[in-house]
Amino acid sequence: MHKTILITGGARSGKSRIAEGMTLQMGQPAHYIATAEAWDDEMRARIAEHQARRGPEWITHAAPLDVMGALAATDGKGPRLVDCLTLWLTNLMLGNHDWRAAGQELRAALPRQSSPVVFVSNEVGMGIVPENALARAFRDAAGTLNQWIAAEADEVIFAVSGLPMKVK
Template sequence: MTGIKHILVLGGCRSGKSGFAKQAADHMARDKKIYLATSVPTDREMKERVKHHQEDRGPDWATIEEPIRIHETIDRACVQAKVILVDCLTLWVSNLLLQETNEAGIMAAVDRLMDALNRSTCPVILVSNEVGYGIVPENSLARQFRDMAGLVNQRVARAVDEVVVSMAGIPVRIKPNPIQPGRISGNGEPQ
């Protein structure tokens, strides 16, 4: 829809991605902001993280907890929201894998998410970890998670209007990208 801009915010752990995403949402709307949390806190430390995030957001945010069916939540919430912040896609992928969802099932879930974004009547900001910069994990489930997170990030990045990577607390916009594939000269310089 015209005027609706969806944003993907990527980064490593403690890179500032969630803070940037919240600031972007706060800039888009003063009220009717929905925080769609995919986290399933299972231990005390994770519960403390969730509590800290809730306190940081403040009372002008409504929180909806949904670990799996985020497309349905976006469909329902966009009717009343001025902006939706989904935090985060990597926990969502983890939740899907823990339900023994295979690659085809996860890609089908991404398709449902893309359809929900296309139907959304308000901006959606999606947060995700960039997990591909580290070492190759030693076990199959961790490698599957890394690979699926990367594939999901690629699919979502292609579908949204803007992609921002946060590094060391500094947001860097990478889409729209002024350097297009095939537009690099022989010496590596943008044309």
């Protein structure tokens, strides 16, 4: 069953919990494609919180850069959750990778997926304009990447205070 869902929203809006629930409803085992890297104590704590919520019905795949490889390796093996696109984008940009090419490759691959894919991403452009060039470039890139994935998605959900609002 091919299906692509994008769940977006602000920080701590409940995106991941909503995505986890939706992914598990599509079948088990479910594949958690993790893009986070534990560079500091705060990120280690966030990763641990996410891991503690997941039970044995999840198979975790670390893919801080190679989301395409993780999707290829898991296609046909159950629903997948990619958490999250904005961390993947961060990894690409800070590693001086071509995020545009990677994003377009991901976008083009979505219609060819046989198993469902749920993406989590942050809406980062709804607040104050950042004061430095890197933060502004990231904000703009995240908005572009979200638009690309939303265009291919069958459903787009906006998370607000832990509640899913269907956008598409």
